[in-house]
Amino acid sequence: MKKYLLRSLKYFLTLCVLLVALIWIKIKYEDLPVTYLQMLEIYFSQWNGWAMAATIVLLSATYPLFGFVRREVSADITADLQQIEAAMATVGLELCSKSSSRLTFRATGLQRITLLFEDEVTVDSSDNGVVISGHRRTVVRAVIRLEGYLTNKRRDE
Numbered sequence: 463m464k465k466y467l468l469r470s471l472k473y474f475l476t477l478c479v480l481l482v483a484l485i486w487i488k489i490k491y492e493d494l495p496v497t498y499l500q501m502l503e504i505y506f507s508q509w510n511g512w513a514m515a516a517t518i519v520l521l522s523a524t525y526p527l528f529g530f531v532r533r534e535v536s537a538d539i540t541a542d543l544q545q546i547e548a549a550m551a552t553v554g555l556e557l558c559s560k561s562s563s564r565l566t567f568r569a570t571g572l573q574r575i576t577l578l579f580e581d582e583v584t585v586d587s588s589d590n591g592v593v594i595s596g597h598r599r600t601v602v603r604a605v606i607r608l609e610g611y612l613t614n615k616r617r618d619e
Contacts, residue, residue: 465526466526469525469526469529469530469580470522470523470525470526471522472578472580473521473522473525473526473578474518474519474522474523476578477518477521477522478518481514481518485498485501485502485505486498488501489501528598529597529598530580530595530596530597530598531595531596531598531601531602532593532594532595532601533593533594533595533601533602533605534588534590534591534592534593534594535591535592535593535594535605535608535609535612536590536591536612537591537592537608537612538587538591538592539562539563539565539585539586539587539592540562542592542612542615543565545608545611545612545615546565546585546592546608547565548607548611549604549605549607549608549611550567550583550585550604552604552607553600553603553604553607554569554570554573555567555568555569555570555581555583555600555604556568556569556570562587563586563587564584564585564586564587565584565585566582566583566584566585567582567583567584567585568581568582568583569581569600577597577600580597581596581597581600582596583595583596583597583600583601583604584596594608
């Protein structure tokens with residue numbers, strides 16, 4: 463629950479910064495004869511301003527529900543370690559911790575910032591293979607790469 467609230471708060475602040483930046487750009491490049499505070503007052507005196515605020519709250523509250531996923535891949539965490547590491551490296555992740563049943567990867571550089579430091583992807587051993595969990599876009603890209611690498615490995619064997 464704590465992680466969910468923290469993620470929601472991060473996305474709420476990010477969306478608020480985006481809204482503030484868009485209003486500032488509008489004032490600056492449309493050469494409007496109002497100050498920033500007057501523009502905010504005008505914006506929130508209308509229905510669409512409050513609708514935008516409600517949308518920001520709704521998106522930030524629900525994003526952790528659909529922004530993070532778990533995908534299962536039929537692979538072995540020890541036998542296919544090279545393919546798992548290659549797939550993760552292809553999507554910009556590096557191994558940061560390793561145990562017999564779990565691998566943890568993190569993004570590097572600018573990708574960490576764009577993911578709001580929610581860049582941890584874990585690979586856990588399960589009965590049917592491995593379960594990859596983390597940020598939706600990163601996990602889906604990694605799973606597609608991993609399945610391709612595993613297909614190539616099995617074809618070569």
